[in-house]
């Protein structure tokens with residue numbers, strides 16, 4: 001199975017200098033949030049991390065070392081599964097793009113990424129409702145016609161125009177979001193098919209894996225909600241402003257032995273179905289080429305925020321500074337790296353950067369690198385414009401065009417065709433994994449999203 005990296009490639013950039021920038025990646029101590037004498041300083045540091053660097057570490061984040069090690073210590077056994085078991089777990093089996101992708105099956109910037117991976121997500125039941133082949137065909141054709149005509153009309157000037165329109169219509173959009181709850185949800189949109197259950201390894205050697213992954217998922221979901229509250233404080237808006245985007249999850253024991261979130265119907269007046277968070281479990285083997293591409297330069301396009309756990313001690317992760325130099329972001333025990341996704345950048349009109357990053361493979365004789373990015377999900381039936389409407393204007397005005405990163409990075413999220421988060425996510429997954437797209441969504445849909 002060959003596919004493209006499911007992140008957005010950045011081209012035209014050849015900064016090879018390392019650590020030449022005076023910028024460094026800050027480490028924020030989240031325990032300061034609970035100390036009234038230190039909290040103002042924490043929020044100052046967070047604002048600098050958000051608006052100047054776009055990349056940070058967090059320590060004392062409340063996720064216990066046991067939760068992390070229960071999952072991380074199982075990674076060698078997971079990747080050591082026999083090839084028949086990996087094939088059984090292949091993403092090709094999943095219309096939700098969940099499961100295993102083999103070594104070097106993704107490419108970024110036209111080059112193969114030297115890594116293999118498992119994708120997992122919040123365990124969710126299928127909600128997509130098939131409306132019959134002919135109806136689906138009509139729906140897809142209609143979507144396709146709509147997007148193509150919008151594209152033709154908008155031309156190259158789309159971003160500026162769309163952004164100013166979105167800002168003006170903010171209040172109306174917010175009201176739309178809030179009244180969404182009153183309407184019956186239409187689950188016939190194809191992007192709803194992204195929600196669905198994981199493929200779980202069955203081997204005896206991985207006993208306890210599912211519980212470890214679900215505990216890790218739940219702890220990171222909780223951390224991400226807490227972190228969004230800090231961002232709200234840094235933005236000087238009421239804590240809880242974005243809660244309706246993240247819903248309320250209640251986990252119940254399921255007869256299969258796992259747990260699944262049940263949305264209990266009473267979502268407390270919140271307007272969005274709780275989103276699906278995604279996790280990747282990644283393995284980068286040592287390469288004989290000391291500068292091999294573990295994963296090429298990209299911005300994250302899954303979700304709102306990324307929380308990355310780096311296992312072991314070897315360096316490899318690098319982030320692009322505002323001066324165009326690559327800064328090393330090595331593992332620091334007890335921390336997560338936090339960065340911001342494309343949707344966050346688009347919603348803040350570039351004030352908060354979806355900072356470009358990459359991984360250089362371990363060199364000869366180095367240890368295997370394992371890492372676990374957690375991508376905090378967003379509701380599929382929300383638009384970037386709706387989120388932009390609840391980002392304060394003073395934040396959006398902080399965009400720094402002098403930042404050398406501002407010029408080169410064209411985010412698909414600034415393209416009004418992909419304003420719908422569901423559509424932009426489906427597009428991303430289909431472009432990353434053509435074969436999965438073809439198998440489950442058909443040629444028309446693949447053509448539509450890859451033109």
Ligand SMILES: O=C(O)CCC(=O)C(=O)O
Pocket residue numbers: 007280282295300308310317357358359371372373
């Ligand atoms: O493995 C890492 O350290 C980073 C991975 C990453 O950036 C990604 O998968 O989006």
Ligand SMILES: [Fe+2]
Pocket residue numbers: 007298299300357
């Ligand atoms: Fe990434």
